[in-house]
Amino acid sequence: MKFLLLIGFLVLILTWWVDGGVGAITDSMVELTLVQSAIPKGAVCLDGTPPGYHIQRGYGSGANNWLVDLEGGGWCNNRRSCLFRSTTALGSSKYMDKTYFSAILSNKAEENPDFYNWNRVRVRYCDGASFAGEGYDNESGLYFRGQRIWSAIMEELMGLGMSSAQQALLSGCSAGGLASVLHCDNFRALFPSQTIVKCLADAGLFLDYVDVSGLHGLRSFYDGVVTLQGVAQNLPERCTSRMNATLCFFPENIVNEIETPMFLLNAAYDTWQIQYSLAPVSAIQDGPWKFCRLNYAKCDSSQIEFLQGFRKNMTTVAESFYQSKATNGLFINSCFTHGQSVLPDTWYGNNSPSIANKGIAQSVGDWYFNRSEVKLIDCPYPCDTTCHNLVT
Template identity: 25%
Template sequence: MLRCISVFSLLVVFCCSCLASADDGTLYRHFVVNATSRNAVCNDGSPPAYYVRLAEGSSDWLIYLEGGGGCYDEQSCLERYQSSQFLMTSSLSAETFSFSGPVSSNCTANPAMCRFNVAYIHYCSSDWWAGTYPSSKSGNKFHFFGRNIVQAVVEDLLDETVNSTISGSMKTATRVILAGDSAGGCGTFQHADSLASFLRASLDVGQDLVYGAIPDCGWFLGGDGFKEYACTNNEVCNVEHRFRSGESMWGLSPPVDCAAAHPSDLWKCLTGNVIYTFIKEPVFPFLFLTDAWQAVQDGIDIHHPYSQSETAWEESRESENRGYIQGDNMKSVYAVNCVQHVMLYVNSYTDIVVDGVTPSMAIKEWLDGGMQEVKHVDSCTGVNCNKSCPYSFPQ
């Protein structure tokens, strides 16, 4: 079980439903081979785990990056290791795994991708899938190889000598979707273009590959929060402080174009409004206009009724996000106006409705339409105006 304990208390409400039902299809665990020599290990040095389910006769693939936050300095990483060790190692990973949302093999709940081959990559690098530093450079005992781990998993799926069960299984792929939630959504932004380039150079189909990216709630904003406070733990800390502080420890390696535009502030490439502008491949972000995790980091108490000033702050976040996604600024987006975090699993995937369309239906619409423009943005205004969100805060 990978997701039923969350590093963020705000996720506890719905993470206990995270394992999919029996008909959602079992995925089987594999480990990255020669992970140490490839600089592709978990925080604790263990080889990363990933889960695969092959779909007979299908050349479609979903690569899914697990979420789970991160840490930004030695103390926060030690705290994370004590409270959420499973997010820093593969040693606690189960042999089999089932998941809902786009990973599900249930075609009623997941009509768009139920017959895809799936590679679900366990998150164990705490660096938003963008780090490149070993412990010898990070300044503490932990490695941060998120960027390398994604590359290593895909290489293993292409290599016919790695594993008799899955060796070379991705080589004949003709359509690949990269997706992920929360930190995995952030990682999806980070890898969207580089993975596409690598696959087109490696797959049998070459440049004819059909490819797209679906980041779920990996859209985080920098800047000041509602409250200014010292970051004293890993549960609550200003987003910009997290990214600024972690940048040098992780060996942050964002997409080249973004890094060139922000050489002195690489951390900005982890923020959704910045990184989106550099992505060339088709991308379909899913986001909450008032994301619950962002609200907590901003200093909002999401577990109690909002004060007038908290409400005003959240409405300003809503307005800010609308500005980023309106008009031609974003070709495709699914944006919901409620205080929640993560959309593409459990009930949210099939229950949330915008323009009469659920997230599950929106993905099918996007894929069936050749990954052209699909926009569903809540027109209602005010905190939690969309009443279809099953896990919105305050509760």
């Protein structure tokens, strides 16, 4: 699977931009801030360059509230893939630039009614292990310092006023969603007890599920990430004390024990997991999954049955998560997509995805502000007509 996971994420990122069209590009272009003070701490990207973030200041009623979003973009599990990654913006700040804030980061009330006037931050992702690695590879000269990057940027944000936040939300999409899970309780620990702190993981519920050849391909890939980048030492001890560290990189094995209120937003037929975990190219070759993996409309009844099994596993994990803590929230819709908080059309559009007539942004807001209990799990495909399905 060498480059497939990274390439898959790059393709999906480009697809998000294309699908979002003009609506995804607003006037909220935000400059990059590099954290030069992180270098002496060894908190650097894969190539040794300083990490970075983007920030738009809050105002009015949101002046003392903070939303911190962790960028996603896959992982690297061996020297070769990490070296390739270090020549991109996902491994080096040399290739980073200003970015657009939209959807959950939008500064427009009509796009983001609950968080538009908060202090909003996008933390750039340049380590390849969901901000959880700790190590250095002498042979390649690569730095695996995701955990230090997390700490250095949080320290900087606290110094910029986040330490006095009245309300705070840690969010992330995809690999950033996994990072939100891994760092949720760490984020809570930054603030005094009176601060309202919660976490959102979008498209971060990666499952340890068998692929179409009967193997645990994602588990094997994650094992490379955890081993190469020294992730084990930064995973929850309550998990690593009872199972293999690689298994503790899967959210399903740690979400029930997170103490901070968390919201899981996920598509039950997550297209990244279908294309790069359930039916990866390495497993299908020219077999019957060649077209189904890219377009659900080309799946036969047996393939749909397999995907329904994956959905059932996800909803079982989600139900257990919700029942583990009354303060948790859920929005699991039966769509073929990946990441729904990052585009205006899916986050808060006129025809955005919904369950029981409630959209994603409203669901997250209702949960965060305790306006109502949010436990929304969709009926199986093909019942949902509100989906923005992704096909390639």
